[in-house]
Amino acid sequence: MSDMLIKMKVNGVEREVLIDAEDRLLDVLRDQFGFKSPKEGCGTGDCGLCTVMMDGKPILSCITPAFQARGREIVTLEGLNDDPLMKRIETSFRDHHAAQCGYCTPAMEIMGYNLLKNVKKPSKDEVKEAISGTLCRCTGYYDIVDAVYDLGGNE
Amino acid sequence: MSVLAEDYILDLQKRAERGELIYIGQSLKRIDDLEKVLGSPVYTNDLIPKNTLYAKLVLSRYPHAWIRSIKVSKATSYPGIRTVLTYMDVPGINESAAIVPDRPLFAREKVRSTGDIIAAVVAEKESRAIEARDLVEVEYDPIKPVFDPMEALSSDAPKIHENGNIAKHIRVAKGDVEKGFNDADLIVENTFRTQFQDAVPMETETAFAIPKDNDRILVIGSMQSPHNTQAGVAKVLGWPLERVEVIQAVTGGAFGPKSDETPIDVASIAAIGALKTGKPVLMSMSRKESMIAHTKRHASVIKHKTGVKSDGRLTASKVEIYLDGGAYASLGVLVIVRATFHANGPYEIPNVLNDGYKVYTNHTYAGSFRGFGAPQAIFAAESQMDEIARKLGIDPLDLRLMNMLRPGKRTSTGQLMDDSCGLPECVDAVVKSSDYRRKVAEYSSQNGKVRRGIGMAILHHGNALGPEGNDYAYVHLSVDKRGTVHLGTGLTEYGSGAISGIAQIASSVLGIPVDYFTIDRPDTDRHKESGPTVASRVTAVGGNAAREAALKLRERINAVASKLLACSPSKVKVVDGYAFSEDDPKKTVSWEEIVKEAFDANIELNVVGYYMAPRCIWDESTGLGSPYNQYTFGAAIAEVEVDTETGIYRVLNYHVAFDVGRAINPKNVIGQIYGGTVQGLGYGMMEELVHINGQVVNPNLKDYYIPTSLDIPDKLVPIIVEKRGAMGVYGAKVIAEPPIVLPAPAIRNAILNATGGSVNELPVTSEKVYKSIEH
Numbered sequence: 054m055s056d057m058l059i060k061m062k063v064n065g066v067e068r069e070v071l072i073d074a075e076d077r078l079l080d081v082l083r084d085q086f087g088f089k090s091p092k093e094g095c096g097t098g099d100c101g102l103c104t105v106m107m108d109g110k111p112i113l114s115c116i117t118p119a120f121q122a123r124g125r126e127i128v129t130l131e132g133l134n135d136d137p138l139m140k141r142i143e144t145s146f147r148d149h150h151a152a153q154c155g156y157c158t159p160a161m162e163i164m165g166y167n168l169l170k171n172v173k174k175p176s177k178d179e180v181k182e183a184i185s186g187t188l189c190r191c192t193g194y195y196d197i198v199d200a201v202y203d204l205g206g207n208e
Numbered sequence: 209m210s211v212l213a214e215d216y217i218l219d220l221q222k223r224a225e226r227g228e229l230i231y232i233g234q235s236l237k238r239i240d241d242l243e244k245v246l247g248s249p250v251y252t253n254d255l256i257p258k259n260t261l262y263a264k265l266v267l268s269r270y271p272h273a274w275i276r277s278i279k280v281s282k283a284t285s286y287p288g289i290r291t292v293l294t295y296m297d298v299p300g301i302n303e304s305a306a307i308v309p310d311r312p313l314f315a316r317e318k319v320r321s322t323g324d325i326i327a328a329v330v331a332e333k334e335s336r337a338i339e340a341r342d343l344v345e346v347e348y349d350p351i352k353p354v355f356d357p358m359e360a361l362s363s364d365a366p367k368i369h370e371n372g373n374i375a376k377h378i379r380v381a382k383g384d385v386e387k388g389f390n391d392a393d394l395i396v397e398n399t400f401r402t403q404f405q406d407a408v409p410m411e412t413e414t415a416f417a418i419p420k421d422n423d424r425i426l427v428i429g430s431m432q433s434p435h436n437t438q439a440g441v442a443k444v445l446g447w448p449l450e451r452v453e454v455i456q457a458v459t460g461g462a463f464g465p466k467s468d469e470t471p472i473d474v475a476s477i478a479a480i481g482a483l484k485t486g487k488p489v490l491m492s493m494s495r496k497e498s499m500i501a502h503t504k505r506h507a508s509v510i511k512h513k514t515g516v517k518s519d520g521r522l523t524a525s526k527v528e529i530y531l532d533g534g535a536y537a538s539l540g541v542l543v544i545v546r547a548t549f550h551a552n553g554p555y556e557i558p559n560v561l562n563d564g565y566k567v568y569t570n571h572t573y574a575g576s577f578r579g580f581g582a583p584q585a586i587f588a589a590e591s592q593m594d595e596i597a598r599k600l601g602i603d604p605l606d607l608r609l610m611n612m613l614r615p616g617k618r619t620s621t622g623q624l625m626d627d628s629c630g631l632p633e634c635v636d637a638v639v640k641s642s643d644y645r646r647k648v649a650e651y652s653s654q655n656g657k658v659r660r661g662i663g664m665a666i667l668h669h670g671n672a673l674g675p676e677g678n679d680y681a682y683v684h685l686s687v688d689k690r691g692t693v694h695l696g697t698g699l700t701e702y703g704s705g706a707i708s709g710i711a712q713i714a715s716s717v718l719g720i721p722v723d724y725f726t727i728d729r730p731d732t733d734r735h736k737e738s739g740p741t742v743a744s745r746v747t748a749v750g751g752n753a754a755r756e757a758a759l760k761l762r763e764r765i766n767a768v769a770s771k772l773l774a775c776s777p778s779k780v781k782v783v784d785g786y787a788f789s790e791d792d793p794k795k796t797v798s799w800e801e802i803v804k805e806a807f808d809a810n811i812e813l814n815v816v817g818y819y820m821a822p823r824c825i826w827d828e829s830t831g832l833g834s835p836y837n838q839y840t841f842g843a844a845i846a847e848v849e850v851d852t853e854t855g856i857y858r859v860l861n862y863h864v865a866f867d868v869g870r871a872i873n874p875k876n877v878i879g880q881i882y883g884g885t886v887q888g889l890g891y892g893m894m895e896e897l898v899h900i901n902g903q904v905v906n907p908n909l910k911d912y913y914i915p916t917s918l919d920i921p922d923k924l925v926p927i928i929v930e931k932r933g934a935m936g937v938y939g940a941k942v943i944a945e946p947p948i949v950l951p952a953p954a955i956r957n958a959i960l961n962a963t964g965g966s967v968n969e970l971p972v973t974s975e976k977v978y979k980s981i982e983h
Contacts, residue, residue, distance in 0.1 A: 075335060083254075087249075089247070089248075089249035089251075089253075089254035090248075092251070092410070092411070092460070093253070094410045094411070094495070094909075095495040095908065095909045096494055096495060097495070097908055097910060099908065099909035099910045100410065100495075102410060129247070130246070130247035131247060134246055143245040143246065146241075146245045147237055147238070147241055147242070147245055148237070150237075150238060150875050150876065150879050152238075152241045152244040152245050153461075153703035153704065153705065153879060153883065154244075154409070154411070154459065154461040154462075154702055154703030155241065155243075155244025155245075155250075155458065155460065155703070156251065156409075156410040156411045156460030156461060157410050158244050158245055158247070159247035162245065162247075180917075181917040181918055181920075182917075184917050185916045185917045186916075187917075188408075188410065188909065188914060188916065189410070190407075190409060190461050190463070190883075190887065190914065191410075191461055191703045191704075191879075191883045192879065192882060192883050192886075193882035193883045193884075193885055193886030193887070193915075193920060193924075194882075194886065194915075194917040194920055195882045195920070195924060196879060196882065197917075198917065
């Protein structure tokens with residue numbers, strides 16, 4: 054339970070933070086830095102709602118110890134809100150009514166963003182695959198799949 | 209005055225002809241989703257102050273036991289622990305019960321399930337609270353438990369509550385069921401079983417409390433019914449209502465459990481902790497706590513006995529429903545009412561005898577969950593119809609067409625169906641959309657190991673509260689100086705878009721785009737009590753209150769506009785935020801100009817609209833009468849492909865039609881059909897909360913499967929039918945719940961069609977399908 058001081062880059066800014074060895078990255082992002090878009094849906098790595106990007110790849114921040122972020126770059130939805138692709142995703146989610154209760158929305162948008170960064174024109178099956186680790190209980194996924202799919206191939 | 213282009217003025221005039229319906233039926237965007245897509249901090253756990261303490265629960269180890277002692281001293285002295293709360297800390301009444309006062313907030317002398325709350329540990333850090341809760345020492349004297357609802361009914365079963373194990377019995381009796389059986393050519397009897405389903409709202413139950421102004425407390429939380437939470441917290445604190453303020457934060461899914469007793473638990477524990485420590489306290493359930501402690505969909509045993517003529521005409525239906533209620537009554541005493549009223553399915557049957565029981569067991573308790581008894585009842589009723597069709601050698605569709613509700617027919621309670629019964633149109637729509645007749649013919653001669661099948665299910669769904677309570681709502685509208693309309697109500701939004709929908713109704717009456725609206729957070733200090741946000745009632749009932757409020761506001765607006773336009777108020781039309789006189793449409797004033805004039809003239813633009821649905825009249829002893837003001841109707845056809853050697857199957861496509869009366873916002877209606885259908889697919893195919901000896905063994909999302917994006921059918925075809933209802937605003941009927949009901953029986957019947965195997969127990973797993981096939 055010894056405190057440690059670590060550095061990480063979060064949403065473009067170098068930050069220093071005092072953590073316990075047991076602290077979860079999710080709690081550090083939410084409680085220390087105030088980035089509330091990653092959510093806790095299960096705390097066991099099963100629902101995907103705590104998804105953030107670490108060095109450009111999506112990870113589950115509820116099962117990632119905070120010390121693992123030492124020297125890494127973390128990006129949450131707050132850090133992507135000015136990104137042109139993320140703006141288009143957000144608009145598309147609104148156009149498709151893809152956010153109902155909204156609790157899974159940040160994670161879904163990050164997974165959609167990660168897909169569209171890597172695959173310019175994904176098929177519907179590729180979209181379904183990309184978001185399959187992120188649970189939604191409101192939409193039945195159809196509007197979320199369409200919101201991402203419809204952006205494929207559009208620059 | 210505003211200067212507008214000529215063709216735009218012509219357009220305004222044309223649209224003015226639709227009057228207050230101008231924006232009704234349009235798939236407008238929701239007005240509450242910007243903060244959601246941006247990931248803004250709007251949910252309960254995002255809003256806690258810096259110095260908040262964390263509470264974690266100690267749940268009962270035994271499903272049925274006397275409590276000999278509870279010792280908290282070791283936990284209290286653990287580092288970082290501020291206090292440990294038990295029944296001794298409850299200043300008011302130690303009870304958290306929706307209707308029947310059978311459930312303590314903190315267990316005192318007895319535990320009746322492993323979801324019973326013994327204590328709450330309050331700490332500076334959540335991890336400390338989790339560590340310290342193992343240090344709360346509880347001595348138990350176990351009592352013999354009972355888990356099977358049928359066993360619980362026997363006279364020598366352990367008594368869970370003093371008054372015995374029947375929490376509620378209700379009967380529907382029409383005609384003479386024995387005579388009906390004598391008239392029949394064939395009697396068909398089957399027993400169906402359904403499982404506990406967990407709602408899994410992605411956000412668990414959570415609330416925090418802050419002591420305020422010395423003698424008040426503020427609770428902010430995730431819930432469906434803030435005024436119920438206010439009443440619950442006030443009772444536990446022993447305070448008058450006025451000293452408790454409850455605000456509903458943006459809520460991350462609800463589906464029923466958040467209208468039942470758990471939101472009161474978390475709010476009350478946070479409040480007691482906050483008063484005891486003088487600090488804000490967050491009581492946020494972990495997924496595990498939530499899945500053990502909140503209400504589930506009741507497991508059930510449902511026995512059907514049906515009499516039928518050889519041509520397919522139903523003569524009698526006798527149904528016994530036994531809901532496994534778990535340890536407490538909850539809203540489940542109303543769930544059994546809805547289940548029993550809908551138990552025979554949407555058919556006219558001359559002789560009916562339904563007995564519904566909600567039975568106490570030592571399982572964790574069941575209660576409110578989307579569908580509210582209909583999913584169990586309709587699964588059994590619609591499975592029974594296909595069993596009858598098979599025995600008679602009649603196509604299941606033809607059996608339904610012969611017996612189903614239509615205008616002029618009567619339900620099991622004797623309620624007459626008028627022209628608003630759109631069931632025939634729903635059936636017709638899905639039969640065409642799925643190409644049912646051709647596929648039935650095609651699939652009748654399959655030999656291979658992989659076979660396809662097609663099956664259907666239909667429903668009626670009594671709207672809104674009906675027998676469940678007074679069906680009223682208030683909606684507040686107030687216009688600020690900039691012209692923004694603030695819509696406030698004690699009804700809540702938790703994902704469906706219904707509050708956006710009632711804003712759309714108000715915007716339509718006022719003739720201003722819905723972008724002019726903003727939704728205020730439901731707040732018991734500011735908004736009148738509007739009944740619970742349950743039974744899919746916001747649009748139909750709350751929409752009427754929104755319309756009433758908007759009509760009042762329009763009167764004031766038109767009076768101001770008439771002065772500016774120098775015309776009579778009756779001549780004023782407002783479209784798209786511009787007012788003009790019928791007689792001189794070229795002269796317009798904008799909404800903002802009217803609002804400014806109203807403020808300058810000190811005319812108050814605050815109104816409250818109220819609506820109360822007509823009282824439903826029915827006889828409690830026979831169940832006969834008209835328990836609901838109107839019904840939603842629906843029909844679904846599923847097509848499956850089954851590997852008969854393994855039982856593995858998939859749903860290829862799903863066609864579903866609902867008569868929603870009038871779709872205020874069709875895109876929102878379809879959103880409910882999509883979401884409800886997939887939650888219903890989960891119920892039908894995979895979800896089961898499993899108790900073993902009273903312990904929930906899969907209270908997590910690794911072992912409790914809900915559908916992922918890879919589990920949904922490639923093709924889901926939603927169809928909207930509109931036959932205006934008598935009660936709902938502009939003829940609207942409810943839609944949030946009915947879609948969850950149909951997938952389980954439709955899929956089950958499609959598998960029967962494919963393999964000849966009957967699966968009479970949910971969920972329809974591959975293992976059960978395999979065992980149902982003759983090999």
